[in-house]
Amino acid sequence: MKKFLNDPADVVREALAGVAAAHPELRVDLDQQFVVRADAPRAGKVGLVSGGGSGHEPLHGGFVGPGMLDAACPGEVFTSPVPDQIIAATKAVDGGAGVVHIVKNYTGDVMNFELAAELADDEGIRVETVLVDDDVAVEDSTWTAGRRGTGATLLVEKIAGALAEEGAPLADVAAVGRRVNERSASFAVALTACTTPAAGKPGFDLPADEIEVGVGIHGEPGRSRQQLRPAKEIAALVVEAILTAKPIPSGEPAIVLVNGLGATPLIELYLMFGEISRLLDEAGVGVARSLVGNYVTSLDMAGLSLTVCRVDDELLRLWDAPVRTPGLRWGA
Amino acid sequence: MKKFLNDPADVVREALAGVAAAHPELRVDLDQQFVVRADAPRAGKVGLVSGGGSGHEPLHGGFVGPGMLDAACPGEVFTSPVPDQIIAATKAVDGGAGVVHIVKNYTGDVMNFELAAELADDEGIRVETVLVDDDVAVEDSTWTAGRRGTGATLLVEKIAGALAEEGAPLADVAAVGRRVNERSASFAVALTACTTPAAGKPGFDLPADEIEVGVGIHGEPGRSRQQLRPAKEIAALVVEAILTAKPIPSGEPAIVLVNGLGATPLIELYLMFGEISRLLDEAGVGVARSLVGNYVTSLDMAGLSLTVCRVDDELLRLWDAPVRTPGLRWGA
Structure with missing residues (x-):
């Protein structure tokens, strides 16, 4: 460790x-x-x-x-x-x-x-x-x-x-x-397991060419192990899981969070946001606001989660209201 | 990869x-x-x-x-x-x-x-x-x-x-x-090497029990390879390197940046900030402002850098001025 x-x-x-x-x-x-x-x-x-x-x-x-x-x-x-x-x-x-x-x-x-x-x-x-x-x-x-x-x-x-x-x-x-x-609906994919200080070794074994699809933020098992694949395909899989579980009527606005699980570089998160926002657009979801970064992490896990929240005017207004915290800050 | x-x-x-x-x-x-x-x-x-x-x-x-x-x-x-x-x-x-x-x-x-x-x-x-x-x-x-x-x-x-x-x-x-x-003076320590997409494998080999002391943000070699050691000792080594290179007269204020290189969890960066700010305090440096997080990264490298900038009233005033960017935001 x-x-x-x-x-x-x-x-x-x-x-x-x-x-x-x-x-x-x-x-x-x-x-x-x-x-x-x-x-x-x-x-x-x-x-x-x-x-x-x-x-x-x-x-x-x-x-x-x-x-x-x-x-x-x-x-x-x-x-x-x-x-x-x-x-x-x-x-x-x-x-x-x-x-x-x-x-x-x-x-x-x-x-x-x-x-x-x-x-x-x-x-x-x-x-x-x-x-x-x-x-x-x-x-x-x-x-x-x-x-x-x-x-x-x-x-x-x-x-x-x-x-x-x-x-x-x-x-x-x-x-x-x-x-x-x-x-709101969220769905995560892990590329690697994380290591807690107490355990000193990765919480689960993930072969070099596999990803954990639907992983939890403590490394809980997801839906399946799958072969590592191009970003486009991972984005499609994540967006589909979310829109299937909580469908969004066409034209409705949403707040979209592409969240790193800890060890994934920001350049990859932005690349994935590009893929995801395109897919959401194609599905008729209006990306009204977005956030890309490490916000809800799992120590040093490589991976990301997508959260989509269907909003109305009141929720958007409250989202836009000033906030002043170490991790989230705008308008104040 | x-x-x-x-x-x-x-x-x-x-x-x-x-x-x-x-x-x-x-x-x-x-x-x-x-x-x-x-x-x-x-x-x-x-x-x-x-x-x-x-x-x-x-x-x-x-x-x-x-x-x-x-x-x-x-x-x-x-x-x-x-x-x-x-x-x-x-x-x-x-x-x-x-x-x-x-x-x-x-x-x-x-x-x-x-x-x-x-x-x-x-x-x-x-x-x-x-x-x-x-x-x-x-x-x-x-x-x-x-x-x-x-x-x-x-x-x-x-x-x-x-x-x-x-x-x-x-x-x-x-x-x-x-x-x-x-x-300003900066000094970094790597726990792991990073992997560029083009290379597909870590940029250098670092044994499981060693750290690269003084590493560059592209994985350039530092001053030495050393045994992994407790956070306290790594903090001491980094603070000493900085204050030796650019001494700060006792009582002078500074802006302090504890920066993650990409894969190091925020909980470890805060732990290190605790150690570093205590050491700076003991050295007579006034930590006037601070920033803890991933700002100048090296893809998925685990590690951190410390930057200390001795400031005066004008520099502090300009630091505190409103900023509104994706990565840094306050007062606006």
């Missing part, structure tokens, strides 16, 4: 120390292990908390800031955050208007956020949960009942974050988050 | 098509192969043109936009752009106030930008050249006489771009770019 590490057991804590040093506009609680806007809690504003295992950076800690999350709880690498962390973050952002938990659909995450929501309720904090399960590759997976939560998490966090920033009430912020999730 | 590619010979052209599709705020000339602000040329504004071999994305095309570059000329992968490209981009951005060429110090780049500057002069366009040679690892290298140009290119483009945006004259814009280069 070749990584910039001291003791593999310390990687999350030490990376958080780096986040604290790099981002004075955020507050990092190194004891309870969460990242929070320095101005939290903001009276009257619905708080947004997300979290999950580390190793997917910039998700979630990199999306804390005005217009997006109020706090993020990073678990150990590929491990759910614990209820204590989540309740501490929930309290830290509660400004009296309630808190939305944005939870990717993995069994451990769901359970621990649920426990934290009950604890919050005991303390008089209203919590609404938005479950993200956008990955259309498989039903049920290694750590999931139902579909996995992946790339759409960024869109849910951005759009619900924008509505919360405008002062909308708890139910509305949760509702828009759920609407984004329902309208 | 596992990459998202069609024909390896088409990778740059096809990636540029993706850039065009993803960024309607930019104009991509697919014939002449350059990326330019859609509103170029802007009358009375000094134009900024950079470029170099592809494979270092988001450098340079991702840094085109208000507050930074007016145009970028991507050559083929790890290959200098040709004079025709550069002169076409130079003409496209000339608003009558002259054009600054920002050139990384590689023999081919220097020669081709020089030829283009002469052609521009023939056509009555004044060109000033800012040569970037910040990599303190070695004197002379595979494709370089003198020091290589690496991470500081981002700082030169950002700071000179901000001054040009304010309407400063040609000589001042070039002077501030040179000042940034003189005050």
